[in-house]
Amino acid sequence: MNMFSLSVPASSANIGPGFDSVGMALNRYLTLQVTRQEKWEFAQHSHLLPSFTDYEDHFIYQIAKQTANWHQKSLPACKVSIDSEIPLARGLGSSASAVIAGIELANQLCTLSLSSLDKLQLATEIEGHPDNVAASLVGGLVISVETDNVIDYCQVPDLDIDIVVYIPAVELKTEKSRKALPAYFSRKDATIASGISNLMIASLLKGDYELAGKMMEHDLFHEPYRADLIPHYHDLKQEAKQFGAYGTVISGAGPTMISFVPKGKGGTISKQMKTFLPHYQIEPLDIDHNGLRVEQEII
Template sequence: MTPFEIRVPASSANIGPGFDSMGLALDLYLTVAVYPSDKWQVFQNSPHLPNQTDDEDHYILQMARSVAARWNQELPACRLRIESEIPLARGLGSSASAIVAGIELADQVCVLNLTQEQKLEIGTEIEGHPDNIAPALMGGFIISTVVDGHVDWISLPDPDLEMVLYIPGSDLKTEEARNALPATYTRELAASASAISNVLIASLAAGDYLLAGRMMEHDLFHEPYRASLIPNYESIRDEAKQQGAYGTVISGAGPTMMSFIPKEKGQTIATHFQRFLPDYQVVLLLANHTGSSITHMT
């Protein structure tokens, strides 16, 4: 087997009213270098990865074995060197990135020749929804849903924007963020929330970022219920708006927040927020347009 490297981007889901259906790939990466070996070995080099005591139980390896088993195959032993720039439990799709890495690992070492559609279906089945899986796999701004057991998706035009992320030191478990949501919505609220989401998607497709930013900040599906769980929620939104951001949203289920910024203004706003939020990691990012990739080493 020729050594190869898997690279999977982070992703931000929801983008305000695009609840459980919209996701954007970001240029932070999970990287897995794969080498032939006579036994499984996993080496990790990142503070963003969970503690690992047993190589055989590593989450990416579990995902790869599960995928291989679907085609009645067994993974040959490999040596994995894993690095990650994606903070855990911060709303940046770390679990989706690991799932996609496992799918790509199985596809490569077992020569499954999976299509992108097959990878998306498998990842969605494992994750439970495609909003992070789709952009991690294919890159860009993706709108996706599951209808009759099949994942349908469409890619929006690449956003001509920069993103500033505000990442607090504390995490927020997805289960806690889910439990903050109501069990049901009234018909009137659901209709209004859907209308806002529709206008958001149309404005992004049209490149009207002023309108898109306004819609992002008027979500009715999840942000009003999660705002109290997010440190400095209101102050970050207000300050970002004053500094020239189009709109600011909770990234995924939080606690990270993300502003959409006009091109060339991102560094100025990021520098400002590094002073405004000294206890945060403030990161300036661009969208990733390629999704997961495989590079063979020479």
């Protein structure tokens, strides 16, 4: 009997001015154990996963079936055991990780032999933008863009920083967060915002994390419009800066926020910030550099 496992990392998107184009994989994971059997079965082992009534209603199954249908294939039945460390509706890419998992489930079960770019194209068509799915798929900090219905992406070399995340108990749906954004920007504002984003990326590549942090916090594309939706937005940024963070921004659509901090300081800053936000889940995380992982087993 064939068995395989999938592991997909969480992700943080936007990173300030990199709206819908910059994503970063983080070491929290959605994992699937898959075993062939005669009937479909989904077994969930985490309170962070959404409830479902029937396997056909399960989001990962729906993505897998959609992927198989696109390639004129039928999904063979199997048992899928799922665990997750990624909270829902918190800005850590729970939907993107599930999309990647569903696509890879179909890829393995139907022997589609999809390339990374094939998977990214499918995932972007489903998600609507490539930032989270690109990071979860290939790992690291990824810059991606869709032009003429084609996705191009580039992984930034390893960053010499630690990551701290601040996860509140409240949810914030992406739809609500997107409704807060303006429909248009003036040419002047778009030019400045684009320059800020460009300088942030250049600073990260150069290793000038002070300047990168400054640019992270000067976003004009989305953070000014979402700030009121995020608990403790201004105070959190100010406190993190006092404790030594380079920059603190909204993770994805929020309400989680994320700091870039000096290497080796993630644990210390996390503990210091817990005194300020005792009801938050605050922890240091690592950048995941592997992205989607598949392990095959014969039992």
